[in-house]
Structures are given as structure tokens and as C-alpha cells.
Amino acid sequence: MHLDHPVTMPHRHTHSADPRRPDGSRRALRIGFGGPVGSGKTAAVAALCRTLRGRLSLAVVTNDIYTQEDAAFLRREAVLPPERITAVETGACPHTAIRDDISANLEAVEQLERELRPLDLILIESGGDNLTATFSRGLVDTQVFVIDVASGDDIPRKGGPGITTADLLVVNKTDLAPYVGADLDTMAADTRRQRKDLPFAFTSLTTDDGIRPVADWVTERLTAWCSEAGR
Template sequence: MHLDHSHDHEAPAALSADAVGPDGTRRALRIGLGGPVGSGKTATVAALCRALRDELSLAVVTNDIYTREDAEFLLRNAVLPPERIQAVETGACPHTAIRDDISANLEAVEDLEHTVGPLDLILVESGGDNLTATFSKGLVDAQIFVIDVAGGDDIPRKGGPGVTTADLLVVNKTDLAPYVGSDLERMARDAQEQRGDLPVAFTSLTAENGVAPVVAWVRDRLADWTARAAA
């Protein structure tokens, strides 16, 4: 397996909800991004926005417990116009807002579709959590889980729902591997053992086009989504 690409035999992500909205038109594809604190979720969202904003109509919903920190990061870096970024302050464990009581996030998603739509893609970023974070299928259609090499090269082996079931696992900050003693080949083997045919992408967002494998995966999911709506 090449460390900067997904598995060669990539299984397509399951698209969980109806691609056609109540009015009969294609609704936006919703992709959730979860992962531990500091793994690079917000940086990945920013890189995706920069890579896709000229070809797609997209928007972002961020989740923080008590602040708007992630949304403010995206606004400071001007990755999208301000009206395309919404912040949700969960006031509780991030699990609650993305899996258990998704009402605040659904309201933000629907508000974006109403105010700046029609949209092709909405990225929903979870607050930082642990390896058990997963999104409700009522909120997102596919999910990405982001870990980083600085957290230890044993994370893929430890598993957890985020690592084992996410439609795409992203192993971020590969440029730090020599400095933190992480073995990327070992991480790749362990991830494949945990995930089977589900894809894994290795990224370094400090490198030019470092988010390219994730961009390619998102484009594939959107192509599937568009075809499903047209069927």
C-alpha cells in the first residue's frame, strides 16, 4: 500500500440517506469529520475547502463545546465566505451533538441549505473526541475519521468505532513521523487489519497537495451521490 493513497481495492462508502430532498431536487451530500483533539480535523476541513471551493458549492458546520474556535479559524483563514460557515456550541460531550441529539447540527445544515443553497457538499466537523466518536446516519451520509501520527502509531491497532467503521480513515501529520517515532508502515498494516477493504489515506497538510487523497475520495463520493439522485 502506498502511504499517500487510499487502498488500491477501495470499497465504496455507503451513502446512508436519500439523495433527493422533499422538493424532489438533489440535496447536498453531508460528510462528517471526527477524531481526537489535535488530530487536524479543522486543518483538513480548511484544506478541503481550498481544494474544492472553485468547483463545488459547499458549506461547513463546526462543533465546539463552549466556543466558536474552529469556525473562527476557518473564518480567519478565509477558506469560504462567512455566510457559508456555521458554528454549533454543543455545551456537552461531542458525541451528543453528532450522534445522540443531532437537532442543533441538523438545524445548522438546513439553515445553510436555505440561505446559501443549492449546495453540493456540507462538511460537518465534530468537536474533538476519542476513538469512539461516530456520526448519526440521520446527520451525515458518510464520515471521515482523522487521527495523527503524533498520537502514537498504535492507534490503528487499538481500533474503536471511529477507526474501524468510518468510511475513510485519515492518518494525518505524516511529516512528523521521524520526530515522534511513529512507523507508518506499521500503521498502514494495522489499519488494514482493523478496516478490511475500507480505505485509509495518509496525509501531510504541510506538503503541497497534501490533502489530495482525501479530495479524491470526496469527489468519488459526490459522483456516487449525484448518480444516485439521477437514478
């Protein structure tokens, strides 16, 4: 795995992430964004940055297997100052770097915290993966899973850990439903069946405020995080 800056690799982490630094101060809330290739993870991260950057201190870590395309896109779009966006090249299956050996991602997160503190929120975007993708709780505090309408309206009922256990499921690209023959009511019913009481949001990021349900959820999680950490 490679970062876009030199690092010393720490030991493998599998424990739950500590909300406090060694000095007792609160660290940033870390939210993981996972999902299949093309579902709209990078677009969702970009939209969140645009929506929240005026009132929160943000940073982003992206993951790609052999490139830094997602980080380059976010920098081109100027969603945050470039020093607040860093990239990890996983060199292997995307879930390896977010679940099995999180060392490179954790080092990237900790370096951002050292250089930019205080940070309120760090968004960690996985490389495109499948429905089994989940984040280690040693890396993120909460996780979002993004699927899209264009992949078929049967995706929610296929299940998998990403759909059934993510803290928030985002069903993206609802504007494409008429063009791909997707039934949004069916998708909503299947999503409720799979997730029971866990929240989900239907989004279209082509609209001006399409990210609002996700931004509201992120803001609520951050408020709860600060309260729990005793800010």
C-alpha cells in the first residue's frame, strides 16, 4: 500500500478506535464511505464537503487500488484545500485496506490530524468494492454504504454486510430510475426489509440539495460524537 507522502507504517490495528488522543483531547469523527464501483461514493463525499465546509473542519482520505484518481478529482473540484485531501493506493482488494490491514489508512488519518488539528470530521472513502465491504472499527467510528439505482432495483434484496449492517445506506442516482427500469418503491420496501430499523436515504446528487439527507445524518452523528466524547 502506498500513500502520496512518506510514512512510517504502524502495527496492525484491530481494536475499537479511541475517541480521545493521549493528551485527552477529542479527535475527529471518522466516517467511512464504501460501496460498489460507480455507485457515487466520490460524488457523495464531494457534495458533503461543499455542504459542510463552511461550518466544520474537514479532511478526506481516498482509496484506489493503483491510482489516486478519486483524490485528484476532489482536488480538481476544489471541494477542500488540497492539503486536506490525501490518497492511499491499496495495491490489493479495496476491503483489505479498510478492514483487514488498516495501517496505511490509519497512518493517513493520524497524519491529517497532526497537521490540521483541530479537525471535526474525516471522511474515508473506500475503493470500489462489493456488497461485503465493511470498515474496521479500529479505523472508522461509523460507516455509510452507497449503492445506485442504475445497478438494478434488486440490489437491496441481495443483502450483504454493506447493505444490512452499515450505519447509513444511501440509494443513489434515483433520477436514473425511469431510464433503467428501476422501481423505487420496490427498492424502498426491500431496503426496509433488509435493514429493519437502520436508517437509509434515497439521493440524487444531480439536484442542488440532493446530499441534504446524508449531510443531516452526518451532522447528527457528529453532535452525538462530541457529546459522548465530553466536548
